Amino acid sequence: MNPIVRVENVSKQYRLGGHEARYQTLRDSIMSLIRQPFTSSRNDKSNRKSEMIWALKDISFEIATGEVVGIIGRNGAGKSTLLKVLSRITEPTSGRVELYGRVASLLEVGTGFHPELTGKENIYLNGSILGLRRVEIERKFDEIVWFAEIETFLDTPVKHYSSGMYMRLAFAVAAHLEPEILIVDEVLSVGDAPFQKKCIGKMGDVARAGRTVLFVSHNLGAVTQLCSRGIILKNGKTVFDGEASAAVSTYVEEMRTSSSSVTFEDEPNKDMQILSMGIVSPDGEVISSQPHTEPFSILIKYRVNNWAVGAYVCMDVFTENGTRLLWASDVTTIDDLSVERQSGIYTARVTIPDMVLTPGFYYFTSGIYAPGSMIVFDHREDAVSIEILDGGSLLSNFGIKPHAATMIPLHWETLEVEHPA
Numbered sequence: 001m002n003p004i005v006r007v008e009n010v011s012k013q014y015r016l017g018g019h020e021a022r023y024q025t026l027r028d029s030i031m032s033l034i035r036q037p038f039t040s041s042r043n044d045k046s047n048r049k050s051e052m053i054w055a056l057k058d059i060s061f062e063i064a065t066g067e068v069v070g071i072i073g074r075n076g077a078g079k080s081t082l083l084k085v086l087s088r089i090t091e092p093t094s095g096r097v098e099l100y101g102r103v104a105s106l107l108e109v110g111t112g113f114h115p116e117l118t119g120k121e122n123i124y125l126n127g128s129i130l131g132l133r134r135v136e137i138e139r140k141f142d143e144i145v146w147f148a149e150i151e152t153f154l155d156t157p158v159k160h161y162s163s164g165m166y167m168r169l170a171f172a173v174a175a176h177l178e179p180e181i182l183i184v185d186e187v188l189s190v191g192d193a194p195f196q197k198k199c200i201g202k203m204g205d206v207a208r209a210g211r212t213v214l215f216v217s218h219n220l221g222a223v224t225q226l227c228s229r230g231i232i233l234k235n236g237k238t239v240f241d242g243e244a245s246a247a248v249s250t251y252v253e254e255m256r257t258s259s260s261s262v263t264f265e266d267e268p269n270k271d272m273q274i275l276s277m278g279i280v281s282p283d284g285e286v287i288s289s290q291p292h293t294e295p296f297s298i299l300i301k302y303r304v305n306n307w308a309v310g311a312y313v314c315m316d317v318f319t320e321n322g323t324r325l326l327w328a329s330d331v332t333t334i335d336d337l338s339v340e341r342q343s344g345i346y347t348a349r350v351t352i353p354d355m356v357l358t359p360g361f362y363y364f365t366s367g368i369y370a371p372g373s374m375i376v377f378d379h380r381e382d383a384v385s386i387e388i389l390d391g392g393s394l395l396s397n398f399g400i401k402p403h404a405a406t407m408i409p410l411h412w413e414t415l416e417v418e419h420p421a
Helices: 025-039 041-048 079-086 119-129 134-148 163-176 192-208 220-226 244-256
Strands: 007-017 050-061 068-070 096-098 104-106 181-185 210-216 228-236 238-242 261-262 273-281 288-290 296-304 312-318 324-328 344-352 360-369 376-389
Touching: 007 079, 025 228, 041 104, 050 079, 050 096, 050 238, 068 079, 068 220, 068 244, 079 096, 079 181, 079 210, 104 163, 119 134, 119 163, 134 163, 163 181, 163 192, 181 192, 192 210, 192 220, 210 220, 220 244, 228 244, 238 244, 273 360, 296 312, 296 360, 296 376, 344 376
Parallel strands: 068 210, 068 228, 104 181, 181 210, 288 376
Antiparallel strands: 007 050, 007 096, 228 238, 261 273, 273 296, 296 344, 312 324, 312 360, 360 376
16 A cells, blocks of 8 residues: 655754745845845855754655554654644755645644634635635534534634634644644644543544544653554654554653753743753752652743743643643632743742652653643753652551552541441
8 A cells, every 4th residue: 555645864954043045036136136245255154154953864754544643752853843844834955755645734823824814714715725625615614613612703803712712723624624634733732621632532533534643742641542653753863663652652761761850952032941950859959769758849940031921830740651640830820820020030849749649750841831821932841750669658568559640648537327236
């Protein structure tokens, strides 16, 4: 059987600090000629020495019709760049991509939407872009509207939609217009739990209908649940290509060897940035393991250059198999979202109490988001990790072991309601 997607030795190079070449109009050409005598050779030489990086390097794989492929890797591994190349948003520097079918992409919120058009008009616009006839779009129209839950706002320009409405409509359009190839980038990191469940269910339906899905997500549990195959990217190269659960295990094993503290590359142009993460004992010592009977803390250091009202810092806790176990943020009420933070460097300490995590391996990610998780100011899945050891509690000494990842103490009250005579 011929593959529906073929990628042959694809590489993509970018210039750090530079600008990609773009089409020049006649006006641009004339202005360049006028400026040329006044442009110093020193500046030209400096520009030529701009550092070049390979976002992708010699990527090759084939995907058969009906396969659901998860693509995972750390920040900067090349995942989003690969999807942009496959979606024809950007051309590879070298190599070849062959796609044998209609492609629908959801790489950013509302990709392909026109803000001045209504929700209804954008549904028809996207269908036309995919090459569908009007009768085909109308056949799916009611299902799209039901999935997106936007009946009341169907005739409202999408520029007035909330971020959640925008996201629901974008996914509904991409998933329901029957593309042969559906490309999705991190849609499950946004929206509420019911929406995420609907997304997983719909992508499963698409796959069972014999269509092909390429799925990038930091939610390793969703990759294991949804995908039959996994590809791991690292520094722009493929380091694993095989069964999905094996890909997740391989990736988690790499995370297991990661440090319990990490400092990220400085990006001073960001409005807000995570600078470092670390796991420390109550005494402030960096640790890689801790008994489950002892508390520990995660330190998140971040910088604010330009605070956005409503922004918040959050943290995820993942189990060894990639399941998101806990989520926490530094806001607890609506009033907290209105508190402005001045420019400067902050450190957040998140304490995990004793007797909460059971023995096992856990890793932690962090990010800075806006309400609804639609606007991402910074995200770090480059995790810090810790191994929770059996602390020899009273229960474990008697052979009573918890059968879950958490054992949060709950209040028990036992009453005798009947006493035998």
